Amino acid sequence: MIKNIAIVMGGFSSEVNISLKSGNVVYKHLDKEKYNAFRVHILEEKWAVVDEDDNEYTINKNDFSFVIKEKKVVFDCVFNAIHGAPGENGKLLAYLELLNIPHTSAPFYQMALTFNKRDTLSVVKSYGIKTAISVYLNKGDVIEIEKIIKKVGLPCFVKPNNAGSSYGISKVHSASELIPAIEKAxxxxxxxxIESFLDGTEVSVGVIQYKGEVTVLPITEIVSENDFFDYEAKYEGKSEEITPARITKEEEEEVLKTAKKVYSILNMSGFSRSEYILVNCKPYFLEMNTVPGLTEESILPQQAxxxxxxxxxxxxxxxxxSLNYLQ
Structure with missing residues (x-):
């Protein structure tokens, strides 16, 4: 029996346009003999199914259904292609789980945890995973520049705790740059x-569940033309993404082992792509993306x-x- 699949895309964050691109690629490549695929735009101003002719059909939020030609359509599964809120931070997934609708991401708690960089780092560090030295600030906190620099050193990175696609990230080279970087974040x-700079090779590695097994995909080396792997480098061609990475066998084994361990520590399922910096052959964990880019050019599809x-x-x-998970 053909299943009805909602591909949710858009979201409430700066990543809305990237998400729409990812969602449309999923729509393009889904097996039409197995699935009736529907593009569902989840935006702050509306939730709607959008057809090939750009006609819109409002989603009923009571049961996540819609009506077309006087016929009610319900979904067998939701494919999550929302980067950022509310898809990657767990909020939409908690709603779907209350409705008992399967989805392609990890359970909402794991998504909320991994979306919060500070909390993720706290968990993995307790298991011996290497990370950068960091300082955490809430808006309104007193900013003690000398104390921060003494702890993390220069250069350092300032980044939003709950955001993706390198929005709001700055590399700070001097004390005078710190306040503007904080305001940007x-x-x-x-x-x-605020994290210490790690001088080494940056790599990205996808870990997924594939055919019932936790599978670590080939590693990608990130070579940015810019000062770091920022938005321009990620999405505007200002970087080279080399798969498989040009690293030693020892480094490869360390990354693969660490990536699989982190996936297990965080009790993940579904998609993930994590970033590491290799320093003296040892991988330092930066962050995990649980709704990675899914266009043909994106890193995880390259690795697949x-x-x-x-x-x-x-x-x-x-x-x-996801369908088998609830059986």
């Missing part, structure tokens, strides 16, 4: 993280392709895994 979030997994297979597996 506060435009994205009321909580920020290197592993011999097509986008059609990747997306189909995510749906089948």
């Amino acid at each position: 506060y435009k994205e979030d009321t909580e920020i993280l 392709k290197e592993a011999g997994i097509s986008l059609k297979e990747l997306f189909d597996n995510a749906i089948e895994s």
Whole structure:
């Protein structure tokens, strides 16, 4: 029997346009013989199914259904392609779980935890995972510049605690740059993280559940033309993403082992892509993305392709895994 799949995209954050691109790629590659796919725009001003002719059908939030030609349509599964709120921070998923609708992401608590950089770092550090030295601030806190620099050193990174796609991130080289960087980060979030600079090779690695097994995908090396892997480097071609990464066998084994361990520590399921800096052959964990970019050019699809997994297979597996999870 053909299943009705809602591909949710958009969201309430600065990442809305990136999410719409990811969602449309999922829509394009889903197996049309197995699924009736519907693009569902979740935006602050509306929740609506959008068809090929841009006609819109309002979502009934009471049961996440819609009506077309006087017929009510309900969904068998939701494919989550929302970067940021409310898809990646767990809020939408908690709602779906209350309605008993399967979705392709991890349970809402795991999504909320991993969206919060500080809390994620606190958990993984307790298991011996290496991380940068960090300082955490809430908006309104007294900013003690000398104390912060004494702890994290220069250069350092200032980033929003709950945001993605490198929005609001700055690399700070001098004490005079710290306050402007903090103000920039506060435009994205009321909580920020200031981290020490790690001098090493940056790599990104996807870990997914594939055919019932936790699978670590080939590692990608990130070489940015800019000072760091910022929005321009990620989305405007100002970086080179090399898969598989040009690292030693020892470094590869360390990253693969650490990535799988972090996925397990955080009790993850579904998609994930994590960033690490390799320093003296040891991976330092930066953060985990649980709704990574899903366009043909995005890092996780690149890694899946290197592993011999097509986008059609990747997306189909995510749906089948979520449907089987509730059985």
